[in-house]
Amino acid sequence: MAAVLHESQAVISPRQIAAxxxxxxxxxxxxxxxxxxGHVITADVVHTRTDHAEQITARGAL
Incomplete structure (x- = not known):
């Protein structure tokens, strides 16, 4: 799993998923x-969860 800057296609925050x-x-x-x-966050459908949405919006994402 990783955070990616879409404009530059750069991976900025890779994270290993536990076995x-x-x-x-x-x-x-x-x-x-x-x-x-101030950023727009895109995610896979697996992250369409209330707790993820609340975390993202509470931190100021659009």
Missing amino acids: KSNENPACAPLLDRLDLH
Whole structure:
């Protein structure tokens, strides 16, 4: 799992997913490392969860 800057196609925050796990528990720690204020966040359908949306919007993302 990784955060990517779409404009430059640069991976800025890769995160290893634990064996026998999935992306959901890795989402919060990945986002905690980033300044989300004023940015548009795109994500896979697996992240269309209330807790992820609340974390993203609480940090100022659009």
